[in-house]
Every structure is written in C-alpha cells, then in structure tokens.
Amino acid sequence: MTADVLLARETRVGRITIEPVDVDRDGDLLHAWITHPRSVFWGMQDATVQDVWDAYAAIVADPHHDAWLGRVDGAPAFLAETYDPEHSELAGRYDWQLGDIGMHLLVAPTDEPRSGFTSAVFRTVMELCLDDPRRQRVVVEPDVRNRRIAALNAAAGFRVVGEVELSDKVAALSICTRADFEASQPTTHLTDESMGRAHRMLVAKAIGEFAHERLLDPRPVGVDHEIVSPDGRVRYRFHAHRYELDHWVVGPWSIHRTVDDEAADVDALAFVVEHAEVLGIPDDLLPTYLEEISSTLAGSAWKHVHHTTSARDLVGADFQAIEAAMTEGHPAFVANNGRIGFSVSDYEAYAPETGSRFTIVWVAARRELAHLSLGEGLEEQSFYAGELDAAARQRFDGTLRGRGLEPSDYLLVPVHPWQWEHKIAITFAADLGRGDLVLLGHGDDEYQAQQSIRTYFNTSRRDRHYVKTALSIQNMGFMRGLSPRYMRATPAINDWVADVVASDDELRSTGFGVLRERAAIGYTGDVYHRLGTPSPYTKMLAALWRESPEAQLADGERLATMASLLHRDRDGASYAVALIRASGLGPAEWVGRYLRAYLRPVVHCLHRYELAFMPHGENLILVLDGHVPTRVVMKDIGEEIAVLGDIDLPADVERVRAQVPPDVKALSVLTDVFDGFLRFLAAILAEDGMLASDDFWALVARTISEHQDDHPELAEAFARIDLFAPEFAHSCLNRLQLRDTRQMVDLSDQAESLLFAGTLDNPIARYRR
Incomplete structure (x- = not known):
C-alpha cells in the first residue's frame, strides 16, 4: 500500500483501493461520472467542469467532509464521500450519536457491468467508514426513489429510520451499526422481503409449469384462476394469462393463499408439501426435493439482493457480465438451482450468478x-x-x-x-x-x-x-x-x-x-x-x-448466452425487449432475423442429416451485431447431440446414433425448441406488448417454410419428419425429477406414462401450406 492509498482490499472483483481525491488530477473524470444520465440521483446533472472542480475543492478543504477516489485493479471505478452528519444538512434532523459518520457512493457508469461489482465496492467503502474503531454507525440519506441503492443499503445492514426532506430531495434516512454490518454477511439476502419475493416467484413458476405438465388443473374463478390442495384445505387464487403450447404466465403478486379460509403467506415449500400427492413425489424422496426447492429459493433471494444491473444496462454489456446476470436457471424445471453440496461460502465463490473468479x-x-x-x-x-x-x-x-x-x-x-x-x-x-x-x-x-x-x-x-x-x-x-x-x-x-x-x-x-x-x-x-x-x-x-x-468474432460483434432472451431483471424488465428497442428494428423484423439465425440451421440439421442438438438457451451463444442476433454458436456437442438416422458415421462417433420413430425425431424441434424455449420467449414478448403470440408463431412457421422452399431436394424428409403436424407428444421434465428427486434416470429407461402427458397442439400447424 502506497502512502496515497488509505485502504486496500482483495475482493472477488479484484483489488480495490481507496485514496483521497486530487481535484487537479480527477476533476474531469468526476465531471464525466457525475453528469452521466445514470448518475441522476447524485444531483449534479447540469454541472459544468468548473462546478465540479469548485465543489470538490471545497470538500477537500472542509475538515468535516472528505472525498475519495476508488480503484479496482488500478482503474478508477468509484467516488465516495464521508462526512460528519452534525456538520451537514442532517444536523438536528435525526437522533445523532457520537461515532456517526455519513457516506455517499457513486459507482462509475459503465457499459460493461459486472455481477457483484457494486456490492464489493459498497462493502469496501463501508469498511473505510468503520476502519476507525471510534465509528459505530454509518448514516446515509438516499433519494427515496432510488430503489437500487436502497437494495444495496439493506444488504449491508442499513435500516430506514424515516424520511427527511432535504434541499434537493426527499431522503430515506438510513442507519447501519457496526454490529449490523458485521452480521450482514454471508446471509444478508435471507430477509423477509427478499425471501417473500423468492417464494412468490417460485410458486408462480410452479403453478405455471405444473399446470403446463398437467399435474395441476387451475380452474377459472371470475377473471382469476384457482387451485385447491388434494385435502381441500388450501386454496391458491391468482391471475394468469394462457398462451400457445398450454403456457401459463402467473402473476406472482396476484397469488392469494388461504388455509382453512384464513389468509396465509405464499410459501414454496408449503406449496410442494400441500400438492405432493398430485405431483407424484414419493414420500421418502420428498425431503430431497424440498432441499432443492430451498436452495433454489436461497439463490433467488441472493440474486434479488445483489443483481442490480438493469436489462437496459445489459444491452451493451460484456459477454461474461451477461452470463453472470442471469437469474432464472432452466426455464422449465421448478427446482432448478439445487447445488446440493455447496456451503454458503461455496455459493459465493463458485455459483455462476455471483460472477466470482477462481x-x-x-x-x-x-x-x-x-x-x-x-x-x-x-x-x-x-x-x-x-x-x-x-x-x-x-x-x-x-x-x-x-x-x-x-x-x-x-x-x-x-x-x-x-x-x-x-x-x-x-x-x-x-x-x-x-x-x-x-x-x-x-x-x-x-x-x-x-x-x-x-x-x-x-x-x-x-x-x-x-x-x-x-x-x-x-x-x-x-x-x-x-x-x-x-x-x-x-x-x-x-x-x-x-x-x-x-x-x-x-x-x-x-x-x-x-x-x-x-x-x-x-x-x-x-x-x-x-x-x-x-x-x-x-x-x-x-x-x-x-x-x-x-476467437470467432468479427469487428463489431458481441456475444450473449441465448438464455438471456428469457431474462428479466429484478424490476421485471426484459432483456430481449431491451435488445429489440436498442436495435432500431421492428419486433417482427428482429424476431425474424433471430429465427433465421437460430431455428433455420437447427431445422436444416434435422432434415438434411437427421442430426439433433439440445438447442436450449444455455447451450447456444448468440452473436450480436447492432443488438441483433446475426448467427448462433452451439456448444455441449459431445454430450447433447444425436444422429437419428442411418447416415454413415466413423466408428468412434457411432455412440451418438439413436434409432427412433419419425414422430420422435420431430420432437428434437417441436419439444426442445418450440416447447423448451420459444414458448417462453413468445410469452415474454406478448406480455410486454412487443409482439402478439399469433404473430410470433407465424414468424416461426414462415422461417421453416422458407427453408423448405429453398431445399426442395429434402421434400421427403420434410414429409417424414413433419414439423407442421397438428399435435405432438407432450414431454414433461418436471415429472422425471419428481419421480426420483435424487437422480433423474436416463430418458431411454422411462415409461411413456412418466415422461409424456398426452399431446400439445402445434402452434404452427395452422400455417401448413
């Protein structure tokens, strides 16, 4: 540590150092940060360079106020201020105590946000505030409208003590004691608010996916729907929209649960226990499934607290920043973030959503x-x-x-x-x-x-x-x-x-x-x-x-996991919608280009070579140019491809061959693509008013029809492996997991009654020519 560096910490986002602001050196940089549109709550949007120089020269000269420049791995990354609340606008406005220190923090605006970055910076600044043992409480006064900083404050142990009207804002006066800060890790995300949200989000997904797999049968009640537990004691009433492929979108905040006609909290664990009989979970394996549900809840709460990057900010983000920002996990599985075996510290160190490096x-x-x-x-x-x-x-x-x-x-x-x-x-x-x-x-x-x-x-x-x-x-x-x-x-x-x-x-x-x-x-x-x-x-x-x-990128191209198209940020904003808006294209044009890049090659591989991939979101990487998918790259080849026909294969490739009937061959698109991914994307675009469901599936049909028009030599394959069939077998992933919650058995060993639940109407059948 040099003489200029007051504090240094090794964190999971890099080496963070804090040093005094040098106005001559830092003034222009601070001006760029402070006047950036994302720094609106700093209150200096219209400041000139001279205004910023004068303001921070005054702070440097003030014995009761300090300004600090923070770096991460040597690069300027944030601005912090500390001050004595008794010599500020807060004087006489709250119950001041000896040992209080005020704090402001501005993380530099960036087009390449990193998961966990702001949290690591925030905690380091808190450590700066409490580095002096005489300091016992940190005081902050963010704008009441600033929800993101409120979440960071809560994660660090701050408690809102009231609203204070200051000269430039109405502030949510918040205080964090040394003890509260020390107790805020590593389970800071396990609060009533974050866990309550996690329960609602997971129950909404469970209702939707279990209804999709026909394990639950919601019945209309006025403008809402209702399900009742097998014993008749518990009722869930909720608002839902129903789309093609029997896809349910359940409003998490609309769910109302009653037990014996008394209002009760929405609880994902209770939901599973109440419906275990109809879900088909064996009694001896129910605790194992509940453990995976518990872990999924904990992960959801962690992401709610720590993932503060908006969908709009992700539009220009780095490939790995997008990867770490994903919140959903597998879109169809309900218990999709089990990680059974990880401790709390393991989760922080190795879970993808933490963005940690090791x-x-x-x-x-x-x-x-x-x-x-x-x-x-x-x-x-x-x-x-x-x-x-x-x-x-x-x-x-x-x-x-x-x-x-x-x-x-x-x-x-x-x-x-x-x-x-x-x-x-x-x-x-x-x-x-x-x-x-x-x-x-x-x-x-x-x-x-x-x-x-x-x-x-x-x-x-x-x-x-x-x-x-x-x-x-x-x-x-x-x-x-x-x-x-x-x-x-x-x-x-x-x-x-x-x-x-x-x-x-x-x-x-x-x-x-x-x-x-x-x-x-x-x-x-x-x-x-x-x-x-x-x-x-x-x-x-x-x-x-x-x-x-x-290594495969050309100039101007960027990467994003295809799973990002199903991502919603903590405020519910869709990344796919943000991409469409940023592209300048109409929704239909954007979706059409995406389907040509993704769906067309997958369909071609099936009909030309009877080569099937597992083309779900996490297995595909989008190559974006101008915020538009121009091509895709497939991964996980060795474990997740199959050759479904009789083409010649080298001897050491022969193990990927699978002999199946033609209608099963079609499922590699109808199930894995239509039901496994596109039904979710279609619902997001419809829910957000970007593209009606009928228009989305018309584009899917057009993409396949255009491929067929361009390849008349494959007419026999198109007829034999029919993607326009009126219906197809309804494959149900949750049913497999629920049958044996310890180890899902190989699909080839499954009885049809376990894997399939009747049929689904094909949303493109109406477009057959």
Whole structure:
C-alpha cells in the first residue's frame, strides 16, 4: 500500500483501493461520472467542469467532509464521500450519536457491468467508514426513489429510520451499526422481503409449469384462476394469462393463499408439501426435493439482493457480465438451482450468478491409468503449452521431481477447487498415497463459472479454452459428474460435427457454428472403476476443454448466452425487449432475423442429416451485431447431440446414433425448441406488448417454410419428419425429477406414462401450406 492509498482490499472483483481525491488530477473524470444520465440521483446533472472542480475543492478543504477516489485493479471505478452528519444538512434532523459518520457512493457508469461489482465496492467503502474503531454507525440519506441503492443499503445492514426532506430531495434516512454490518454477511439476502419475493416467484413458476405438465388443473374463478390442495384445505387464487403450447404466465403478486379460509403467506415449500400427492413425489424422496426447492429459493433471494444491473444496462454489456446476470436457471424445471453440496461460502465463490473468479486446481494422473483424447490436429505437449504458461508447467514439473517422479509419466488434469477439497482429497486418498495422483496446486489463470456451473470461462486469457470438469454436487436431479470412458470419443464426435457444419452451404450461409470440445481427459485407475459398475464415483475425476467463442468474432460483434432472451431483471424488465428497442428494428423484423439465425440451421440439421442438438438457451451463444442476433454458436456437442438416422458415421462417433420413430425425431424441434424455449420467449414478448403470440408463431412457421422452399431436394424428409403436424407428444421434465428427486434416470429407461402427458397442439400447424 502506497502512502496515497488509505485502504486496500482483495475482493472477488479484484483489488480495490481507496485514496483521497486530487481535484487537479480527477476533476474531469468526476465531471464525466457525475453528469452521466445514470448518475441522476447524485444531483449534479447540469454541472459544468468548473462546478465540479469548485465543489470538490471545497470538500477537500472542509475538515468535516472528505472525498475519495476508488480503484479496482488500478482503474478508477468509484467516488465516495464521508462526512460528519452534525456538520451537514442532517444536523438536528435525526437522533445523532457520537461515532456517526455519513457516506455517499457513486459507482462509475459503465457499459460493461459486472455481477457483484457494486456490492464489493459498497462493502469496501463501508469498511473505510468503520476502519476507525471510534465509528459505530454509518448514516446515509438516499433519494427515496432510488430503489437500487436502497437494495444495496439493506444488504449491508442499513435500516430506514424515516424520511427527511432535504434541499434537493426527499431522503430515506438510513442507519447501519457496526454490529449490523458485521452480521450482514454471508446471509444478508435471507430477509423477509427478499425471501417473500423468492417464494412468490417460485410458486408462480410452479403453478405455471405444473399446470403446463398437467399435474395441476387451475380452474377459472371470475377473471382469476384457482387451485385447491388434494385435502381441500388450501386454496391458491391468482391471475394468469394462457398462451400457445398450454403456457401459463402467473402473476406472482396476484397469488392469494388461504388455509382453512384464513389468509396465509405464499410459501414454496408449503406449496410442494400441500400438492405432493398430485405431483407424484414419493414420500421418502420428498425431503430431497424440498432441499432443492430451498436452495433454489436461497439463490433467488441472493440474486434479488445483489443483481442490480438493469436489462437496459445489459444491452451493451460484456459477454461474461451477461452470463453472470442471469437469474432464472432452466426455464422449465421448478427446482432448478439445487447445488446440493455447496456451503454458503461455496455459493459465493463458485455459483455462476455471483460472477466470482477462481483458479483451478491441477492434479497429475499416472499416464497408464488415465486417458487424454485430442481432437484433429492437436498434439499433447503443444496443447498443454497453450493452456498453461511455461512458469506453471515448470512449477508442476518441479513438484513431481521433488517427489522423485518423472513428469513425462503423468498427464495433467484440471479439477474444480470444491471437487478437490470435498471429493478427490478424500475419496481418492489411496490413489494419492500411491502417487497415482499427485496434487500440483493452483494454476495461474482465473476462471468464471458459466450457467452450466461445471463449465468455466478463462477470464485471464479469453482466447484459451473453456474448461469443464466433474463437480459432484446435485442439481436438478443430476449429480454433475463426467464419465472418463464416455468422454473418450468426445473430441472425435466434435470434429465430425464441425466437419458437417463447415461443409454445408446452407449452414455456412446462416453463419451457424459449433464450439468444438477439443480435448478430454479422465482418470480410471481407482477402485471404483475396477468394480466394473458405473456409479457417481466413476464420474468424479474427468475434464474437457472447449473452444472459446471470442476467437470467432468479427469487428463489431458481441456475444450473449441465448438464455438471456428469457431474462428479466429484478424490476421485471426484459432483456430481449431491451435488445429489440436498442436495435432500431421492428419486433417482427428482429424476431425474424433471430429465427433465421437460430431455428433455420437447427431445422436444416434435422432434415438434411437427421442430426439433433439440445438447442436450449444455455447451450447456444448468440452473436450480436447492432443488438441483433446475426448467427448462433452451439456448444455441449459431445454430450447433447444425436444422429437419428442411418447416415454413415466413423466408428468412434457411432455412440451418438439413436434409432427412433419419425414422430420422435420431430420432437428434437417441436419439444426442445418450440416447447423448451420459444414458448417462453413468445410469452415474454406478448406480455410486454412487443409482439402478439399469433404473430410470433407465424414468424416461426414462415422461417421453416422458407427453408423448405429453398431445399426442395429434402421434400421427403420434410414429409417424414413433419414439423407442421397438428399435435405432438407432450414431454414433461418436471415429472422425471419428481419421480426420483435424487437422480433423474436416463430418458431411454422411462415409461411413456412418466415422461409424456398426452399431446400439445402445434402452434404452427395452422400455417401448413
């Protein structure tokens, strides 16, 4: 720490330092921040540069008022002020106590917001205020209209004590004691307000999705709907809109619950217990499902408190800022953020929505007990050299030689820090003792977890590969492991798919691309593999490397997860709607371009090659130009593709073949695309008045019809795999999870009565020509 830096902290967003404002050095910068449209509550929108210089020169000279410049990793990032409330406009306006300190904070406006950034800055400024042990309370007086700062204040332990009319605003006078601040972490999000909101949001989703899967049957009551528990004691009345594909949008704040005709709180856990019988949850597995619901509630509350970035601000945001800002998780699953196994501190460190960055643990595995598969054109030494700097490789070699081991006898395996601490160091203790596995330590690059939670983006070297590792936590009925044996063929499968895409004129014309999984590694030398029976223990030590999409960008292009099109911010604003408005295009034109980029190549792959993807939101990356999707990039190829026909396949790709009837082939679009993603987007655009549902599905039909017009040579495939069929089998994901809340079984093993619930009317059937 230099003499100019008053306070420095290492945080999950970087090294934060605070130093006195130097008006000569900082005046122009402060003027740009203060007069920015997003800084309206600072109250100096019309200030000139000289006004700002004069104001902060006066603060610097005032013995009762100080101004501070904050930096993150050396870059100017925020402005803070501290003051004595007794020598301010608050004097005599509240119950002042010795040890009070006033505080103002302005985070620099940015077009690349980072999840958790403002919270980390806020807490550091609070630590500055309380760094002097004589300070016992921090006082703030934000504008009563400033909801975002109110949420940050509440998260830090502030309590509103009343409204005060000041010269430039009506302020929500709030006070935080030292004890309240110290108690505000790490469960600051678990408040009545945030949890109440989480319960309502989750019950609204549960009603909608369980009604969609025909587990619940809401009945009209006037302008509302109602469901009644099997025992008749509990009633839920709510307002809802119903769209194509039997999609329900339930208003969270319209839900009214009564128990024995008495008003009662809306409670997601109680909702599941009350309806467990009709949901089909076995009694012995109900607690497991409730644990996943509880974890989902906690995650929702955390995001409500900490995700203050608006949908409008996300429009120009960085790829990873958008990734971390996502709030919903899987759109169809109700219990979709289980993460069973994570502690509170693990959640802060590794959950995708926290935007935290971490280094990966590296383990050496004895070569004859592990297998490294490399994609076409790759060689082991050069591949590792591309993923690890020379200094790290030399350090790892030194660790092995220090134990009398030869580095060339080992392969390097990346491991999630949680997996090392909770699984590998314990469950593979014998392997470590024998030297079949050797801990090498942390790498140098920092990674950020993606929505798929066991996939990590390299934020230090964005051109390097994603890393995906086994992570033995339970989420949505799955233990998030990786099978070494299953992944042996992953690079070969990816190379084959990439060759198909690259050689197809239609796919090239739409810009459709895939992110190849270029390498995979797994350890099989443990006792669990010797048993010869697959289990969660045989899926604990494996990893793969996937291409980074940033290397494929042209000038002016940006990236966003396709899941973002279903995102609403904490105030309910839609990111998709914000993109459409920012693009300058009409909603129909924007949606038409999106469908050409996304739906058309997926349909083409199905009809031309009988190649099916799992094209849900998190598996697709949008390439945006001028806020318009111009092309898409598919990922998760190795685990989530299937060839549904008889085309020739290389021997090492053969495992992706699945022989299914034609009507099931069509479900790869009708279920996975229409029901799995587009029904949600169509409802968002309709709810926000952007595009009527009928108009949306007409655009879907037109996109498919245009593809058929352009490819008459595929007429037989269009007829055999009919996407305009009047109806299709209604596949229900929640039913699978509810049947066995510990481990969803493979879909191929499911009885039809478990997976399907009758049929859904096809929303584009009416447009058949």
